Amino acid sequence: MTNTALITGASRGLGLALARSLAGAGWNLVLTARGAADLERVAAELGATAIPGDVREPAHVERLARAAPELNLLVNNAGDLGVTPLPPLADYPLDAFAALLETNVTAPLALIQATLPALRAARGAVVNVTSDAATGAYEGWGGYGATKAALEQLSNVLAAEEPDLRVWWVDPGEMNTRMLADAVGAEEAAAAADPAKVAASLHDLIGARPASGRVSLQ
Template structure:
């Protein structure tokens, strides 16, 4: 049975993808900071769960130890930064440093910890990106900069690890609590549900294309 480790798995896209993979027969290790929602999801999916912050090296070590036979790492956990989302001229630098830690350093740390298992299984890494990494949206400069950094980390990682597939995916807008915090509940409510994106990601994993960046439209 194939095994996946999913971060930010208690809600939104992480939870939707966990459900899709479980239905496809995958064994799951789930993590998120919110214990109650995480353990509820794990119970429903017959999955293992370890609550914690992926920016905590000790938590990352526990996750890697719990997944010695890993086929798929999904770096989905992400922070939005301050809300209302400030322009770069007013962006609090301490908040930006914290966001870089969560959105850039933490995913790379988990990649480093799980690479031995992924190499052994010729596995795959799926890093969740954003169109804010490549587009100039007012107010999204801090978040977008972290996702641009994650894109480049993914790009170089793909060149350095030819036996591991690396995909960085812009899922587009989804009706999630994160989007609602950024743009308001009304606009977020008009976006597609994360389940539709999860189905596309499941097809991506199953088809195992070459490493690269994918948008929601390209996934079909």
């Protein structure tokens, strides 16, 4: 039987690299991202199903769940950095923080809820992509880090409530991605890890299927 994975934020960065790695191992893929053109190109390359849209929208979440009635792996990779340049918490716009929580916390939970019947049936796995900003006190990273800390605790409780699943909240470390470049500049981002190498480690984790928990890939 072919394994099926649903990956959000799959048009670039870690999501794209993991999609390529899983496709190479014969996985069936359902991919989503907001950029339709980029996502369609990726899907054509990998022979995957592309469902472009915004994971904050309930109708889109429902479409994704319907597209994967049999599901072995959910990867909540889509996320937002928030306000840039990164502001101190004293100046963080509260409306922007509320929007960031919706993207980085509420949307992953909504997709988990929508796909849980299929994941339970397959005794599958959930990967929630987090960050060391969830645990470290880095100036300017308070808004983003707070959302990732919330996602980590959500994952921790989900693992306790769904013992037949594997739930991993995964800190990929710094990677050479557009998001990191937006935060720290292109020159510093270029020195970070290649997402393909990080995706290979994540693929190994998925294959090894260790106990639920927090995982650092670098």
